[in-house]
Amino acid sequence: MRDFLSIADLSADELVNLLERSAKIKADPQSVATALAGTAVAMLFEKPSTRTRTSFEVAVGQMAGIAVILTETDMQLGRGESLEDTGRVLSRYAEAIVLRTFGQDRLDRLAGAADAPVVSALSDLEHPCQAVGDLLTITERKGALAGLTLAYLGDGNNTCHALMLAGALSGMRIRVACPPGYEPDERVSALAAELAAAHGGAIEVTDDPAAGPAGADIVYTDVWASMGQESEATAREAVFPPFQVNAAAMALAAPDAIAMHCLPAHRGLEITDEVLDGPQSVVWDQAENRLHTEKAILLFALDR
DSSP states (O other): OOOBOOGGGSOHHHHHHHHHHHHHHHHOGGGGTTTTTTOEEEEEESSOOSHHHHHHHHHHHHTTOEEEEEEGGGSSGGGTOOHHHHHHHHHHHOSEEEEEOSSHHHHHHHHHHOSSOEEESOOSSOOHHHHHHHHHHHHHHHSOOTTOEEEEESOOOHHHHHHHHHHHHTTOEEEEEOOTTOOOOHHHHHHHHHHHHHHTOEEEEESOTTTTTTTOSEEEEOOSSOTTOGGGHHHHHHHOGGGOBSHHHHHHSOTTOEEEEOSOOOBTTTBOHHHHTSTTBOHHHHHHHHHHHHHHHHHHHHTO
């Protein structure tokens, strides 16, 4: 058993195996219908969630497991119990722990104290489960990942970080276009560049909104203000409009380019209705694929 706290925890082969297993599970859900029989998975949500919580809960249920959902109001963390003690206790009840939290350090602390494997359901630094689902969606539409160009327009946030790392491991060219001051974390960019160099990919960061989607096979965006950044929304809306994914941005991409968004979408801000609901959009496939990849991730963490 092992933790899944970051895309960087995986080797390139392990990522390929995760994607292949996800595709098999999607094609034949009954093949894992009893894979978690008698297995409890504790899911801690310190941040709100729609897709991640639902997909994990359904994934556990469809594999005959027991999903135990715990929000901040359900736990003693808010009354002074430490994260470490929480991890030690939950390891006595559950075979795996899923945590959606703020700082990446909280995932590390929980994993350091827990005997059960810990899976990241998002931190402010990275959203690894999202990236695995995204790569499955791209694979379904484009086949092999190596050599593809993914343009990410918008904030250099946790989703962007996970995509950079996953794309690097897959031999993709990840081109991030964002306003000055909103670039991805330098440490993540450096690690992604190192991984890309080792696997035939490339990482680019630019502040030119037109250079981002130019010739790209995939055009990807996310909200301009993530959870916890609501007070910055007005300031961000003043500088991000040139990086909106709209018809003009898609026209710069390859003719068969696909448009992606991890959701929830702020329609009319980072993406237009015309693109989100248009023929190039694969966002609903993205959302569905979270279910299949999270089954594979849980089985990977549990070594089953």
